[in-house]
Amino acid sequence: MVDYTRAKWADWADHVKSLDDPAKNFEKPEALDDLVVIDVSSRSMAGCYCSSLLAELGAETIRIEPPGGDLVRTYSPDGIMNKDTGLAYLQEGRNKYHVTLDLEKEEGREIFKSLVGQADIVIETYPAGQMDEWGIGYEELSKLNPRLIFTSITAHGQFGSDSKRKQFDYDNVAQARSSIQYQTGEFLTEEKTYDDMPWAVPTKAGPWIAWCVGGAFAATGILAAVHYRELTGEGQAIDVASAEAYERLNDYALHWYGDQGHVTERFGSLDTALWLYGFFPTKDGGVFLGGLRLEMWKAFVDIIGKYDEWGAEEWDTLAPFMKEDWQFKYQAMINPETSKYTSQELSQKAIDYAKSGRFAPITTVVAEIVPPWQTMHDKNWIERGMFTPVQDPVYGSVVCAQAQWKATETPPRTKWVCRPVGYDNGYVYLNYLGYGPVKLGELEEKGII
Amino acid sequence: MSEVFKDYVKNKFSKPGPLKGLRVLELVTLLFGPSGPSFLAEMGAEVIKIELPPAGDVTRSLKPFDWFYKEQGPMFMHINPNKYYMALDLHIDMGQDIFKELVAKADIVEFNLRPAVTNRWNIGYEDLKKVNPGIIYIEKNGFGQWGQYAEEDRPSNDGAAQALSGYAWMSSFPGQPPLKQGIWICDYFGGLMGETAVLAALHHRKKTGKGQYIEMSQSENIMRAMQWVWPYQQMTGKGAEPAGNRDQCICPADTFLCSDNQFSAIAAPAPDEFKGLCKAMGKPELTDDPRFKDHKTRLKEENALAILKIIADWARTKTADEVEELGIKNGFAASRVHTGKDMFEYPNRRERDFVKEIDDPLYGKYPEHCFPVMMSKTPPKIKWTVRPVGFDNEYILTKILGRSQTQINELYTHGVIGKWKDMQGRRPPSDWDGKHGAILRR
Numbered sequence: 001m002v003d004y005t006r007a008k009w010a011d012w013a014d015h016v017k018s019l020d021d022p023a024k025n026f027e028k029p030e031a032l033d034d035l036v037v038i039d040v041s042s043r044s045m046a047g048c049y050c051s052s053l054l055a056e057l058g059a060e061t062i063r064i065e066p067p068g069g070d071l072v073r074t075y076s077p078d079g080i081m082n083k084d085t086g087l088a089y090l091q092e093g094r095n096k097y098h099v100t101l102d103l104e105k106e107e108g109r110e111i112f113k114s115l116v117g118q119a120d121i122v123i124e125t126y127p128a129g130q131m132d133e134w135g136i137g138y139e140e141l142s143k144l145n146p147r148l149i150f151t152s153i154t155a156h157g158q159f160g161s162d163s164k165r166k167q168f169d170y171d172n173v174a175q176a177r178s179s180i181q182y183q184t185g186e187f188l189t190e191e192k193t194y195d196d197m198p199w200a201v202p203t204k205a206g207p208w209i210a211w212c213v214g215g216a217f218a219a220t221g222i223l224a225a226v227h228y229r230e231l232t233g234e235g236q237a238i239d240v241a242s243a244e245a246y247e248r249l250n251d252y253a254l255h256w257y258g259d260q261g262h263v264t265e266r267f268g269s270l271d272t273a274l275w276l277y278g279f280f281p282t283k284d285g286g287v288f289l290g291g292l293r294l295e296m297w298k299a300f301v302d303i304i305g306k307y308d309e310w311g312a313e314e315w316d317t318l319a320p321f322m323k324e325d326w327q328f329k330y331q332a333m334i335n336p337e338t339s340k341y342t343s344q345e346l347s348q349k350a351i352d353y354a355k356s357g358r359f360a361p362i363t364t365v366v367a368e369i370v371p372p373w374q375t376m377h378d379k380n381w382i383e384r385g386m387f388t389p390v391q392d393p394v395y396g397s398v399v400c401a402q403a404q405w406k407a408t409e410t411p412p413r414t415k416w417v418c419r420p421v422g423y424d425n426g427y428v429y430l431n432y433l434g435y436g437p438v439k440l441g442e443l444e445e446k447g448i449i
Numbered sequence: 450m451s452e453v454f455k456d457y458v459k460n461k462f463s464k465p466g467p468l469k470g471l472r473v474l475e476l477v478t479l480l481f482g483p484s485g486p487s488f489l490a491e492m493g494a495e496v497i498k499i500e501l502p503p504a505g506d507v508t509r510s511l512k513p514f515d516w517f518y519k520e521q522g523p524m525f526m527h528i529n530p531n532k533y534y535m536a537l538d539l540h541i542d543m544g545q546d547i548f549k550e551l552v553a554k555a556d557i558v559e560f561n562l563r564p565a566v567t568n569r570w571n572i573g574y575e576d577l578k579k580v581n582p583g584i585i586y587i588e589k590n591g592f593g594q595w596g597q598y599a600e601e602d603r604p605s606n607d608g609a610a611q612a613l614s615g616y617a618w619m620s621s622f623p624g625q626p627p628l629k630q631g632i633w634i635c636d637y638f639g640g641l642m643g644e645t646a647v648l649a650a651l652h653h654r655k656k657t658g659k660g661q662y663i664e665m666s667q668s669e670n671i672m673r674a675m676q677w678v679w680p681y682q683q684m685t686g687k688g689a690e691p692a693g694n695r696d697q698c699i700c701p702a703d704t705f706l707c708s709d710n711q712f713s714a715i716a717a718p719a720p721d722e723f724k725g726l727c728k729a730m731g732k733p734e735l736t737d738d739p740r741f742k743d744h745k746t747r748l749k750e751e752n753a754l755a756i757l758k759i760i761a762d763w764a765r766t767k768t769a770d771e772v773e774e775l776g777i778k779n780g781f782a783a784s785r786v787h788t789g790k791d792m793f794e795y796p797n798r799r800e801r802d803f804v805k806e807i808d809d810p811l812y813g814k815y816p817e818h819c820f821p822v823m824m825s826k827t828p829p830k831i832k833w834t835v836r837p838v839g840f841d842n843e844y845i846l847t848k849i850l851g852r853s854q855t856q857i858n859e860l861y862t863h864g865v866i867g868k869w870k871d872m873q874g875r876r877p878p879s880d881w882d883g884k885h886g887a888i889l890r891r
Contacts, residue, residue: 004597009565013595020664031649033802034656043719045676050826057649063731064564066828070743073718074453075698077681077689087684088677088698117695128451130708138453138825155782157823159454160800168722170782171692172702176714177784179792181704184620184631194706199622199693202712202786204629204704206619206691209638212674213634216641221822221829223491225646230655231470236826237453243784244821245805249637250479251514253522254804256614257789258816259518273513273524276609277627279617286626288617292479292608293507324514324811345879365604372678380597386669387679399683401673405646406593409661 013182020406021384029398030058031410034227037061037082039096040103041167043071045208046242049215051123053094054222056412062115063096063429064105067447069421077233082395085418091400093418094390099429100422100449108134108448114308114433116141121149121222127166128158133137138237148235149225153218157241169242174210175244176202180250185266201250213249214242244268265383275321276300278331279369280338287343289334290365292402295320298362299357302336303349307358381439392417453825460828467827471651473500473557474548475532476539476572478506480559481589481667483528484640485647488523489557491534491820491829498529502536502867503837509874519812519878521835529835530817531544532808535846536839536867539570543865548572552849553580557647559650561589562850566793574662583660589643593666610635611669615689616675622693638674639667656823695757700747700821701726703757704786705764705772713769715760719745719783725779731762809834810886811878836886837877838869844888883890 007013020355037059041047045068048063055061068296069084078087085093102108116122120140124131133151133227138150138342155177156162160353164234185203188194194201218240225236253264264272269279276291291297294315301312310333338346347366352413354363370378376387376399384406389397395417429435435443443449471494475486483498483506490496500506508525518526538544545718549572552558558577560567565589567573574586591605592598608629611617615633619686621628646663654660676688677698694714696702702716702722717726720736720743727735735741740752747753764772769785776783787795793816797806806814812834820829846852846866860866869875877883884891 004601007564007600007602009568009796010600012565012568013600016594016664017660019662029651029657030654050626053645056682067592073747074718074744074747075677076745077677077697078750079745081685081745082680082684086677086698090680091676092475125527129833132451137513138657141450142453152527156644157801158451159457160797160824162797165777167776167782168719170702170718172699172704173714173716173782173784176704176712176786179787179789180630180632182786182788183713185628186625187694198624201694201706202704203620203628204623204694205634205712206617206621207675207678209634209674213638215639216638216645217822220488220641220645220648221467221492223645225824225827226652227471227648228467234826236824237451238825239454239823240821241801244798244801247803248818248819248821249634249641249659250632250792251527253789254512254611255518255523255527256516257793259514260518262789264513264631271629273511277606279459279608279612279627281626288606288608288612290604290608292511292606312759314777318510322512322514333688345547351603356603358467361602363604363608365606365608365609367605367612368579369612370544370615371618371688371690372675373682375613375672376679376682380592382671383594384593384666386672389683398524399679400677401679404642404670404673405587405663405665407646407661407663409659410650412649417865443849 011041012375017446019408020404022406022411025411025413033058033122034066034118035308037123038064038115038119039123041125042403043125044211045072045088045092045171046154046169046214047123048072049098049212050153050218051096052092052094053216053219055119056414057410059098062095062096064101064143065290065421067099067100067449074188083420090395090417094400094414095318095416097424097428098419098422102448103134105448107446109134109232112136112143113435116148117144118432120420121151123151123153125153125169128154128163132394140335142235147228147229147233149222149238151218151222151238153202153214153240153242155241155243157244158239171208171211172204174214174242174246175204178210178247178250179253180246180333181250183253187266202372209378210246212244214240214245219243239304240274249385270327273322276329276364280334282338282341282343282346284342287346287368288365288367289336294363295359298365299319302358303353303364334440390417394420422449454634457823459829461802464826464828466829467745467824468492468494471495471557472555473497473559474551475559475857477559477561479508480528480636481639482559482635486527486559487530488644489531489808491831493829496532497686498532498534500536501622502538502839503870503875504872505536505875517873518815520880521812522874525874526834531833533840533841534836534839534844537867538867539572541865543863544630545571547865548579549580552577552584555581555584556651557585559587563590563602564594572588574601575718578660583654585654585660587643587647588665589639589665589667591667593669594664601769605634605667607636607667609749610671610710614671614675615670615678616671617700618676619689620800623691626632635667635671639665639670641843642670700753701756701760705761705763707767707769707772709768711769712786713764713783714786715772715776715781715783722781725780728781729775730760735853805835811836811881837838838875839867841888842866847889873886
């Protein structure tokens with residue numbers, strides 16, 4: 001199926017592939033298979049994503065939901081369900097055991113404590129103070145289990161004025177609060193209003209990126225805490241606010257305001273700090289163009305045949321091109337040129353230029369802006385195992401985005417995508433608490449599980 | 450407030466970072482490479498940034514519009530705190546040998562080069578494994594180490610990953626061209642996930658003594674954050690399409706224009722939250738409307754658009770701050786869309802020490818974000834910002850490798866190590882006194 005000319009270093013590619021091809025993941029050990037995680041997150045995909053990361057790395061992960069299931073199971077476009085589970089949770093239930101437990105009842109909380117006594121990590125996402133109010137906050141649980149790493153991922157954090165707010169954490173609100181949404185989007189053209197251009201507003205990212213970043217920072221903090229625990233034996237409490245986590249990925253906008261009083265505004269699909277860097281139209285869609293070194297920018301001007309006309313030979317620094325007015329000027333000059341080609345043609349021109357152009361091997365980054373349908377069917381990603389369907393015993397064959405990295409010794413992997421509500425009550429409660437069918441029947445009757 | 454975080458900020462510097470004692474080498478550039486190691490440095494690891502003398506990382510040249518801070522690239526400053534700066538020429542075999550000596554005493558080594566480049570410099574994984582079998586080696590780039598795109602040697606950027614993954618497509622308004630994010634999300638999120646990978650590998654090494662090789666593609670990494678898109682496409686046989694600021698899986702959840710021309714984001718999917726929102730709008734009867742009776746029903750496209758229209762009309766009669774207050778009072782999530790001004794001035798960020806002025810010996814006081822994970826026993830911290838190219842050469846060579854000044858001078862003579870070029874962003878700021886910040890010799 002290889003229909004490209006192989007690289008000079010193809011032996012290296014083959015060597016790495018022989019070591020980290022995801023097709024061989026299940027032959028290898030798991031990095032975190034000695035850890036037990038309890039995920040009691042509520043309404044929040046930040047918590048679920050965080051525990052997914054640990055579960056993909058082999059941690060035994062017990063997901064606790066209220067009887068009837070957590071709200072996240074209903075998150076789905078157009079309300080589409082697969083066996084009563086929304087499509088979003090079909091991604092984030094992965095590798096976890098699913099039990100039910102009513103934490104609003106005293107007996108439920110006692111059972112929770114017994115599980116925590118045997119766990120390494122707890123993840124929760126209730127508004128600050130809820131777990132304490134139930135008597136299962138860090139203070140109480142750390143007395144039972146001083147090695148516990150207790151992780152809260154919330155809207156407003158565990159301390160500071162806003163932490164008194166009893167609100168749950170949602171991705172779109174976190175994106176708004178991070179300041180990143182404000183500086184993303186099309187700008188209003190002069191004399192126009194938001195009613196004229198309802199799309200020229202602060203625009204959030206489509207995916208739940210604030211939740212994912214919150215969950216990922218929490219997972220990184222948890223692993224650092226595990227490292228520290230091995231040195232000292234001590235657990236600790238971890239506090240992540242999703243909006244802050246996402247805001248940390250905003251670069252210099254804070255510094256710019258502090259130093260210059262400058263508020264970073266929307267700049268469309270250009271970039272305030274980079275040139276050549278943006279989205280440009282083509283005959284059949286659009287492409288990303290990137291050339292952060294002078295030669296790469298000159299190479300692009302050469303690719304579109306404007307090297308002499310635009311006087312590129314004379315350019316000796318990239319600096320003025322980053323100015324706002326220059327960006328607009330050159331954007332207007334580039335747009336009609338890129339529009340002469342299809343995205344595919346322009347991508348190919350850049351690849352060819354690397355072989356025979358004036359600045360070869362230097363070329364410009366040209367990437368087609370594709371819909372996710374095309375991404376999912378791109379054989380490059382398929383060959384690299386990104387969309388290998390998971391064969392789930394309950395939900396059947398389900399396409400998931402697979403692990404975020406490849407590794408030679410302990411690659412992350414997905415074993416199953418989800419479980420129905422309370423599916424693992426029998427196994428987990430027997431294994432951890434010795435509860436057999438009789439006891440479980442009693443608890444069920446009382447509405448505790 | 451939870452007792453455990455009482456006086457967290459006050460006592461921050463009386464406790465160690467969680468990764469104290471770990472040593473990390475980075476040979477990286479732009480943002481995808483250095484962002485991850487900065488996170489480790491903020492958690493207390495010793496991170497040595499190795500650049501090629503005398504120009505170093507190209508990011509030192511980049512500036513928003515026409516603004517440099519004391520001649521330095523502000524994005525370079527934001528992405529490289531708490532590191533030690535060494536300039537080592539890896540084209541020279543003596544440079545490669547020093548690199549290997551450092552690797553022998555390190556835990557983690559990070560690169561973001563095109564595939565197989567480190568092999569040409571004799572510092573590929575197989576070379577480094579020989580000097581340190583426990584080394585955790587991560588290579589981050591556009592397309593990984595194998596497969597068609599990698600072998601075509603395609604270069605990549607954050608924007609390319611946004612384009613190729615479908616992320617940009619999903620982050621725009623219907624009928625409008627795909628939109629690039631205002632931040633370098635694939636670089637930063639990739640950098641962050643790289644550290645999750647590295648720390649998991651570290652845990653495995655503790656159990657087995659074995660290091661490993663990790664490769665990450667920035668496009669592949671961001672695909673994982675697109676979650677429901679993939680099974681949706683599989684199950685419906687249709688491509689997923691964007692919906693602007695509306696969350697397609699949660700209803701109501703959208704951004705609304707308010708009477709003061711500011712914007713407010715609202716989310717209220719749970720029964721208690723939806724009820725609270727309807728009450729705040731003065732329309733409690735909406736909870737009994739069959740179109741809005743439960744979350745699954747509200748998510749049907751026509752119902753979702755109907756309720757969002759009702760909320761939009763209401764939001765235009767309130768200021769964004771009023772909507773936020775009503776959210777607090779009635780138990781639904783709401784926030785005014787914050788700006789760069791809020792990052793600097795909004796008190797909660799300061800109370801949590803998430804935003805603070807760092808006090809740097811070379812660059813003075815300026816506002817910076819701290820690490821967004823608060824850890825009760827081991828608070829992460831931001832301490833200093835970037836340094837000129839090769840600034841800490843002497844310190845590293847003396848402290849870690851025990852080189853004498855005579856030996857160090859010889860390395861300079863042979864061009865193995867170097868100091869900064871007399872150029873913006875590479876040299877110290879013009880008001881530097883030649884002493885502040887230098888560790889070993891002043």
